[in-house]
Amino acid sequence: xxxxxxxxxxLKEAHFHYCPGCGHGIINRLLMEVIEELDLQGDAICVAPxxxxxxxxxxFEIDVVESAHGRGAAVATGIKRVRPQNLVFSYQGDGxxxxxxxxxxxxxxxRGENITVIFVNxxxxxxxxxxxxxxxxxxxxxxxxxxxxxxxxAGHPVRICEVFAVLDGTSYLERVAVNKPAAVVxxxxxxxxxxxxxxxGAGFSLVEILxxxxxxxxxxxxxxxxxxDEAMVRQFPLGVFKEVPC
Amino acid sequence: xxGNAALxxxxxxxxxxxxxxxxxxxxxxxxxxxxxxxPGAGGVFIQSESEIAAVNMVLGASAAGAxxxxxxxxxxxxxxxxxxxxxxxxxxxxxxxxxxxxGPGMGSIAGAQSDYFQATRGGGHGDxxxxxxxxxxxxxxxxxxxxxxxxxxxxxxxVIILGDGILGQMMEPVDFDGLVRPPDYEKSWALTGARxxxxxxxxxxxxxxxxxxxxxxxLQRKFRLIEQDEVRYETHLVDDAEMIxxxxxxxxxxxxxxxxxxxxxxxxxxxxxxxxxxxFPMKALREMxxxxxxxxxxxxxAGQMVEDVRLALEGRGRVHFYGRPGGVVPMxxxxxxxxxxxxxxxxxxxxxxxR
Amino acid sequence: xxxxxxxxxxxCKGCALCIDFCPQNCIRLSxxxxxxxxFVAAFDEGMDCTACRSCALMCPDVAIAVSRx
Numbered sequence: 001x002x003x004x005x006x007x008x009x010x011l012k013e014a015h016f017h018y019c020p021g022c023g024h025g026i027i028n029r030l031l032m033e034v035i036e037e038l039d040l041q042g043d044a045i046c047v048a049p050x051x052x053x054x055x056x057x058x059x060f061e062i063d064v065v066e067s068a069h070g071r072g073a074a075v076a077t078g079i080k081r082v083r084p085q086n087l088v089f090s091y092q093g094d095g096x097x098x099x100x101x102x103x104x105x106x107x108x109x110x111r112g113e114n115i116t117v118i119f120v121n122x123x124x125x126x127x128x129x130x131x132x133x134x135x136x137x138x139x140x141x142x143x144x145x146x147x148x149x150x151x152x153x154a155g156h157p158v159r160i161c162e163v164f165a166v167l168d169g170t171s172y173l174e175r176v177a178v179n180k181p182a183a184v185v186x187x188x189x190x191x192x193x194x195x196x197x198x199x200x201g202a203g204f205s206l207v208e209i210l211x212x213x214x215x216x217x218x219x220x221x222x223x224x225x226x227x228x229d230e231a232m233v234r235q236f237p238l239g240v241f242k243e244v245p246c
Numbered sequence: 247x248x249g250n251a252a253l254x255x256x257x258x259x260x261x262x263x264x265x266x267x268x269x270x271x272x273x274x275x276x277x278x279x280x281x282x283x284x285p286g287a288g289g290v291f292i293q294s295e296s297e298i299a300a301v302n303m304v305l306g307a308s309a310a311g312a313x314x315x316x317x318x319x320x321x322x323x324x325x326x327x328x329x330x331x332x333x334x335x336x337x338x339x340x341x342x343x344x345x346x347x348x349g350p351g352m353g354s355i356a357g358a359q360s361d362y363f364q365a366t367r368g369g370g371h372g373d374x375x376x377x378x379x380x381x382x383x384x385x386x387x388x389x390x391x392x393x394x395x396x397x398x399x400x401x402x403x404x405v406i407i408l409g410d411g412i413l414g415q416m417m418e419p420v421d422f423d424g425l426v427r428p429p430d431y432e433k434s435w436a437l438t439g440a441r442x443x444x445x446x447x448x449x450x451x452x453x454x455x456x457x458x459x460x461x462x463x464x465l466q467r468k469f470r471l472i473e474q475d476e477v478r479y480e481t482h483l484v485d486d487a488e489m490i491x492x493x494x495x496x497x498x499x500x501x502x503x504x505x506x507x508x509x510x511x512x513x514x515x516x517x518x519x520x521x522x523x524x525x526f527p528m529k530a531l532r533e534m535x536x537x538x539x540x541x542x543x544x545x546x547x548a549g550q551m552v553e554d555v556r557l558a559l560e561g562r563g564r565v566h567f568y569g570r571p572g573g574v575v576p577m578x579x580x581x582x583x584x585x586x587x588x589x590x591x592x593x594x595x596x597x598x599x600x601r
Numbered sequence: 602x603x604x605x606x607x608x609x610x611x612x613c614k615g616c617a618l619c620i621d622f623c624p625q626n627c628i629r630l631s632x633x634x635x636x637x638x639x640f641v642a643a644f645d646e647g648m649d650c651t652a653c654r655s656c657a658l659m660c661p662d663v664a665i666a667v668s669r670x
Binding site: 044048055062065066067068079086087106107 | 296302303307308309310312329437438441447449451
């Protein structure tokens with residue numbers, strides 16, 4: 001028997017606390033696979049958010065620092081400016097980056113900080129029970145949009161990749177998803193590219209990952225995966241939004 | 247040199263390698279000085295997009311093992327409170343400078359002492375204190391600033407330097423030759439990448455309340471140690487004093503002028519100038535209260551430190567107060583008149599000139 | 602070539618994504634409960650697993666190892 005796939009060594013033994021069918025688990029795994037494959041375990045420093053992703057230090061066998069909600073890009077900036085030789089990345093949800101942390105994210109991008117932001121977009125605030133996120137779709141029902149998101153009251157969903165592409169400081173921006181095997185493969189490639197580019201000194205990179213949240217979407221796990229394709233991708237098209245040659 | 251420039255220079259000479267700041271009057275000169283000085287000193291300067299971003303950059307830089315600093319004034323310090331709470335909980339060193347101005351709200355841009363409460367009572371959420379150092383002159387910055395970095399590294403906790411707009415702008419001769427660079431502390435806890443060692447994490451979230459309580463008591467033991475070992479204050483003409491003025495920072499400079507006049511009149515007034523506002527010189531005041539009955543608190547505020555004086559005295563003696571909030575700076579003669587009136591009311595007998 | 606997967610039943614949360622995405626229908630939701638109270642996924646040895654790894658790609662709990670004889 002030849003082993004074709006086993007748990008990455010860089011994932012600790014702890015069981016994930018994520019809900020059944022949650023995209024965070026897939027993304028956590030991809031990050032550790034990539035860091036192991038690029039042999040960056042000794043260099044990687046992760047900035048963990050407030051949100052469902054806040055317990056990364058329980059799962060990642062790399063250095064991790066917790067950040068206050070939304071401040072991840074600023075904390076990552078501080079670390080990278082002290083240790084430019086390390087791989088520094090922040091892991092941020094849609095509240096963390098697109099709501100409270102927009103200024104910090106925007107300006108780290110604008111300064112062209114040589115960091116990577118892993119932006120997990122599941123269109124809802126998971127940890128706190130399913131409230132509207134800046135990336136919640138129009139007409140989407142959440143606990144704070146009980147009759148569906150109304151643009152007049154709550155604005156439109158925010159497209160982070162598109163907005164950040166306008167900034168001269170950004171170097172590589174790609175939107176991917178983890179709702180089916182082919183998408184997961186592409187997502188891993190994007191993460192690997194972003195990290196390799198950081199190692200090569202290419203500047204600010206962001207990988208936006210559309211991720212299913214079955215519990216707060218009030219859907220089954222497969223239904224949630226399908227909804228990413230049927231609804232989210234319409235608003236958040238997949239693909240590369242910027243790739244400065246390096 | 248101006249206080250702002252001297253503070254920045256002292257920081258660089260103390261080993262500060264990373265400065266992050268956002269412009270706000272009356273401390274813009276600190277940010278601007280660092281912009282010019284840091285690159286040549288092999289350090290890093292970033293003008294951040296906000297005070298919130300700056301304190302979080304400090305957190306990141308400190309987590310990675312660097313001596314790092316930010317500076318601001320009242321409104322910006324309010325924005326930093328969350329970050330300070332996280333620095334304390336993460337047990338990370340940092341130096342945060344507040345050059346106070348009139349408040350509350352947008353306030354005025356003139357120097358004042360409006361943020362004593364904010365600085366000494368934690369300021370942010372949670373059970374904590376930060377060391378608060380109050381310089382009273384530009385030359386004193388050559389002692390206060392290295393002390394701030396030293397205490398921050400020694401105790402793995404943020405230290406606030408509580409200056410004010412007057413100190414920031416005033417020009418005095420300053421000699422940096424006497425500045426003693428604090429020693430480097432071993433920082434095995436710093437995040438440098440898990441090479442040749444197990445992965446490390448720096449965080450403050452503890453869901454388990456019993457563990458969170460333990461963490462709190464651990465921090466409290468640290469604070470008790472600081473209270474025991476790091477109180478600093480200066481006394482002036484207290485040996486025969488019958489009334490002791492309590493003032494800090496620029497307030498103490500004004501009070502010294504007032505005391506000079508009072509002494510010329512034969513009024514036996516002295517002063518204690520706390521240098522650490524936290525830990526406050528509780529013991530020193532309590533000892534003074536054994537022989538002195540009247541304490542006159544003077545602040546450029548509506549009255550904040552006066553509460554700590556009352557706490558320290560525990561009902562012994564009488565506490566008088568005079569304050570001017572908003573950025574008004576009274577002249578020594580004004581303070582002299584007020585203290586004189588209180589002094590005479592407190593000591594109606596004996597040969598004293600009445601005014 | 603015969604593929605095979607090993608499911609860590611205590612990590613499994615019965616989310617069934619491995620079942621949904623297996624092109625060969627080799628996996629089923631069993632009626633066994635793990636310690637967390639989830640019905641765990643189970644691999645049918647008799648089926649034609651091609652070791653495509655779709656299940657391992659999708660498993661959010663990294664509960665699946667894939668091998669091939």
